[in-house]
Amino acid sequence: MExxxxxxxxxxxxxxxxxxAGVTCAEQLAIQFPSEDILLITAHPVIKAVTNFKQVSKVLEEFDVEEQPKTMLENRFPNVKVIQSEVKQLKSKEHCILTGDGSQHVYEKLCLCAGAKPKLICEGNPYVLGIRDTDSAQEFQKQLTKAKRIMIIGNGGIALELVYEIEGCEVIWAIKDKAIGNTFFDAGAAEFLTSKLIAEKPEARMAHKRTRYTTEGRKKEAQTKSGAGNLGSALGPDWHEGLNLKGTKEFSHKVHIETMCEVKKIYLQEEFRISKKKSLPFPRDRCNQSVTTDKEAWPVYVELTNEKTYGCDFIxxxxGVTPNTEPFLCGNNFDLGEDGGLKVDAQMHTSVSDVYAAGDICTASWPPSPFWQQMRLWTQARQMGWYAAKCMAAASLGESIDLDFSFELFAHVTKFFNYKVVLLGKYNAQGLGSDHELMLRCTKGQEYVKVVMQNGQMMGAVLIGETDLEETFEHLILNQTDLSSYGDLLDPNIDLEDYFD
Ligand SMILES: Cc1cc2nc3c(=O)[nH]c(=O)nc-3n(C[C@H](O)[C@H](O)[C@H](O)COP(=O)(O)OP(=O)(O)OC[C@H]3O[C@@H](n4cnc5c(N)ncnc54)[C@H](O)[C@@H]3O)c2cc1C
Ligand SMILES: NC(=O)C1=CN([C@@H]2O[C@H](COP(=O)(O)OP(=O)(O)OC[C@H]3O[C@@H](n4cnc5c(N)ncnc54)[C@H](O)[C@@H]3O)[C@@H](O)[C@H]2O)C=CC1
Structure with missing residues (x-):
């Protein structure tokens, strides 16, 4: 029988x-077209939903994120139909997509929100792990419970979170830069944070008002094999909270940082033995670094470009990430950004007719506001998904809309090393050249405030700790208030809010 x-x-x-991005887009389309069926096709059995959304100021927003079974989305929006299947091909001329189960889906307007995947330093090596979704995070945790030493390569969000959270395991952290956290911080902020990292015993965690991440809705679905390979959605804030990130040892933090270096070569145990190279033990202290040879046999060894080699359990x-464009490219003439994302214009439209894109998969290619830049973040995925739906709806009705206000000012609230961190505008003077000045205020262990000024106007800010300055600074950047006559803006005796609110 057939x-x-x-x-x-x-x-x-x-x-x-x-x-x-995809769930927000589908929800918004469902609201705008209550009598149309909206089809959401996704490779994984669980979806990500934004809950408890709160606009805290003009651009700063707070929300929780939940992994939920697809039925919860369908119950909330009866006109959204979720199909769990992996898209294998896009035939844009025929306005149709083909999925792994052999079915085809014809569209009038399509929005691609397939996210991104980790850009690994070495593909196919079982000792090199990337962290993207719940499955990869659980695999990492499993490996960590058996580990005495790991190596972390990279200096962005994931590395910053891991070096602070991991306990009972030696961590060698190799970064290309002089200071930690280069995607978020300059050297001053990095120094402020580093003192927390080298403290042996981390202090009790304070409860911060911050985006929460739950996988409650996932439990039942997770037992079903998705068959989706590694195509789950990206993790997000506090993803490590439910995971026990502890190695085999009894100490808390033990992190050694190797700066200004990259990975030169990775050796498996046998390869390393044959090479007759020597590896270094975990450096005990700053004065007595790297003087002896490590006697331990490790599963994998990393040779760095600074000529140091360390053995570890895994890497x-x-x-960083690479946009997940692969299934959509063949036979379609997409313009791609330098980072490999699908270029989108100010209407979130790609270079292919009736195909939109939002979230990590896309590269924003409109002339940006002077205070905004794209970063592959949860907040931007939500904003883009929501705005793409608005643009699709408008185009479908023969209209067009103005770029949404959320793209006026870059605003990101997160938490690193248990500090609240707010980044606004050109927080690292991105693209401002040398024609800018910085104002700083720092109280060790408490707060770090940096403001980027140009021609007497505020262009960006980094706020670490409970500074309570975010709304005032957001206002000052957006209004481009002339601040040249105010002297030291960061004088703690001046109540800035009285001046400007
Ligand atoms: C460990 C970690 C921590 C993070 N922490 C933060 C944070 O603190 N703050 C923050 O703002 N951001 C954070 N991010 C970034 C944030 O999670 C992402 O920017 C955001 O979730 C991207 O959303 P997205 O919808 O574009 O993509 P994704 O969440 O990756 O979703 C892509 C979806 O597409 C589906 N898919 C993929 N390919 C196909 C296909 N061929 N067919 C069908 N479906 C497909 C997947 O199953 C998935 O559902 C973090 C990311 C990671 C990995
Ligand atoms: N709290 C937050 O806001 C968090 C956000 N994220 C997001 O999740 C995504 C993935 O996170 P990350 O992988 O940390 O990406 P990232 O983009 O934040 O950082 C990548 C880092 O790797 C470095 N790098 C790139 N290639 C390298 C190489 N070959 N050798 C050595 N170093 C190299 C870069 O210099 C950079 O420091 C990002 O979009 C990030 O913004 C992740 C965790 C926390």
Whole structure:
């Protein structure tokens, strides 16, 4: 008997991807077109939903994120239909996508929100792990419970979170830069944070008002094999909270940082033995670094470009992401950004007719506001998904809309080393050249405030700790208030809010 073919569909709007961008886009389309069926196709059995959304100021927003079974989304929006299947091909001329189960879905307007995947320093090496979704985070945790020493490569968000959270395991952290956290901080902020890292015993965690991440809704679904390979949606804030990030030893933090170096070569144990090279033990202190040879046999060895070699149980490659464009490219003439993302214009439209994109998969290619830049973050995935739906709806009705206000000012609230961190505008003077000045205020262990000024106007800010300055600074940047006559803006005796609110 011939096997039944999976059903094919035809709909006005189709969205691909069950992460924050795709789910937000589908929800918004469902609200705007209550009598249309909105199709969401996603490779993984669970979807990501934004809950408890709160606009805290003009651009700063807070929300929780939950992994939920697809039925919860369908119950909330009866006109959203979720199909769990991996998209294998896009036939843009025919306005149709093909999925792994052999069915095809015809669309009038399509939004691609397939996210990104870790850009690993070395593909196919079982000792090199990337962290992206719940499955990869659990695999990392499993490996960590057996580990005495790991190596972390990369200097962005994931590395910063891991070096602070991991306990009971030696961590060798190799970074290309002079100071830690280069995607978020300059050297001053890095120094402020480093003191927390070298403290042996981390202090009790304070409860911060911050985006929360839960996988409650996942439990049942997770037992079902997704068959989706590594195509789960990206993790997000506090993803490590439910995981016990502890190695085999009894100490808390033990982190050694190797700066200004990259990975030269990775050796498996046998290869290393044959090479007759020597590896270094974990450096005990700053004066007595690297004088002896490590006697221990490790599963894997990393030779760095600074000629130092360390053995470890495994390597975490926290070296950024690559947009997940592969299934959509063949036969379609997409313009791609330098980072490999699908270029989108100010209407979130790609270079292919009726195909939109949002979230980590896309590269914003409109002339940006002077205080905004794209970063592959949860907040931007939500904003882009929401705005892409608005643009699709407008285009479908023969209209167009102005770029949403959320793209006026870059604003990111997060937490590193248990400090609240707020980044606003050109927080690292990105693209401002040498024509800018910095104002700083720092109280060790408490707060670090940096403001980027140009021609007497505020262009960006980094706020670490409970500074309470974010709304005032957001206001000053957006209004481009002339601050040249105010002297030391960061004088703690001046109540800035009285001046400007
Ligand atoms: C460890 C970690 C911590 C993070 N922490 C933060 C943070 O603190 N703050 C912050 O703002 N951001 C954080 N981020 C970044 C943030 O999670 C992402 O920027 C955001 O979630 C991207 O959302 P997205 O919807 O574009 O993509 P994703 O969440 O990656 O979703 C992509 C979706 O597409 C589906 N898919 C992929 N390919 C196909 C296909 N061929 N067919 C069908 N479906 C497909 C996937 O199953 C998935 O559902 C973190 C990321 C990681 C990895
Ligand atoms: N709290 C937050 O806001 C967090 C955000 N994220 C986001 O999740 C995504 C993934 O995080 P990350 O992998 O940390 O990416 P990232 O983009 O934040 O950082 C990548 C880091 O790897 C370095 N790097 C790149 N190639 C390298 C190489 N070959 N050798 C050595 N170093 C190399 C870069 O210099 C950079 O420091 C990012 O979009 C990030 O913004 C992740 C964790 C926390």
């Amino acid at each position: 096997a039944a073919r999976p059903p094919s569909t035809a709909g006005r709007f189709v969205v691909v991807g069950g992460g924050i 975490v490659s926290a070296t």
